[in-house]
Amino acid sequence: MDLRQIVALALQVSIFLTVFGFGLRSTLDDLLSPARRPGTLARGLVAMFVVMPIVAIVLCIAFQFHPAVEIVLVALSISPMPPLLSNREAQAGGRVSYGIGLMVTAALLSIGFIPLAVGLIGRILGLPIAMGPAALVRLASLSVLLPLGLGMLVRHASPAAAAQVARPAAIVAIAGLVLSVAALLIALLPTALTLVGNGTLLVFVVFVVVGLAIGHALGGPSREERAVLALSTACRHPAIAIAVANANFPEEKLVPAAVLLYLLVNILVSIGYILLQRRLRAAVRAAPVLRPGG
Numbered sequence: 047m048d049l050r051q052i053v054a055l056a057l058q059v060s061i062f063l064t065v066f067g068f069g070l071r072s073t074l075d076d077l078l079s080p081a082r083r084p085g086t087l088a089r090g091l092v093a094m095f096v097v098m099p100i101v102a103i104v105l106c107i108a109f110q111f112h113p114a115v116e117i118v119l120v121a122l123s124i125s126p127m128p129p130l131l132s133n134r135e136a137q138a139g140g141r142v143s144y145g146i147g148l149m150v151t152a153a154l155l156s157i158g159f160i161p162l163a164v165g166l167i168g169r170i171l172g173l174p175i176a177m178g179p180a181a182l183v184r185l186a187s188l189s190v191l192l193p194l195g196l197g198m199l200v201r202h203a204s205p206a207a208a209a210q211v212a213r214p215a216a217i218v219a220i221a222g223l224v225l226s227v228a229a230l231l232i233a234l235l236p237t238a239l240t241l242v243g244n245g246t247l248l249v250f251v252v253f254v255v256v257g258l259a260i261g262h263a264l265g266g267p268s269r270e271e272r273a274v275l276a277l278s279t280a281c282r283h284p285a286i287a288i289a290v291a292n293a294n295f296p297e298e299k300l301v302p303a304a305v306l307l308y309l310l311v312n313i314l315v316s317i318g319y320i321l322l323q324r325r326l327r328a329a330v331r332a333a334p335v336l337r338p339g340g
């Protein structure tokens with residue numbers, strides 16, 4: 047096993063443990079939360095699986111990109127949200143239970159949606175791309191469904207054991223994630239920087255900002271659900287995007303670097319959104335309450 051395989055394994059384990067930790071704190075009611083708001087769920091699915099692919103198509107038609115960037119942009123636009131997103135949603139004041147339910151719903155739907163979407167977008171853009179469901183089932187299961195289900199099973203069987211396991215699992219997950227990301231930055235950042243300066247950075251910024259704006263606008267009247275949908279629309283699953291791209295263009299070496307550049311842009315822009323939401327919540331709490339006749 048070489049260093050690249052070790053880093054990939056460490057990243058997979060850290061993601062598995064993180065989502066397992068979500069499961070230790072989740073219930074069946076959390077998973078069903080989006081279904082109890084069919085209007086909000088429908089708007090969320092439209093934002094993630096209709097609007098964002100259209101945004102990617104428009105950007106690819108309007109501008110001339112390096113092929114790797116075009117491939118990554120299309121792949122990201124049809125991928126569900128990443129399994130680590132719940133942490134950012136909580137920081138933005140989002141309702142985590144709704145975010146977890148939306149994550150599971152999107153992961154399940156993506157298994158059928160992505161193979162159809164890549165064929166349609168490929169015809170529109172003239173790209174010979176296709177994707178079978180087998181790899182998607184594996185990725186969605188290992189990164190979302192299996193660890194979340196195991197965590198919920200432990201919680202159901204023994205809430206005390208779930209409470210004891212949660213902290214050690216979180217520590218190992220964070221340590222593995224930090225080390226894996228650091229190794230990926232060292233390995234891929236020089237290549238990713240070669241994509242800067244030709245409009246790629248700006249396009250990724252536009253993609254993320256539009257995703258945040260669309261998700262926030264379609265999130266409904268609840269501030270907590272707007273924050274969840276905004277981040278869910280703008281943040282897409284990098285492993286699924288890489289799988290879609292590599293399945294069709296395995297010789298394109300810039301794909302992982304382009305995904306890394308997108309992730310860096312996504313993190314920075316999302317931090318700005320999170321800070322804005324925190325400031326707005328603080329302003330609402332500090333505002334005087336007007337009483338009738340006061």
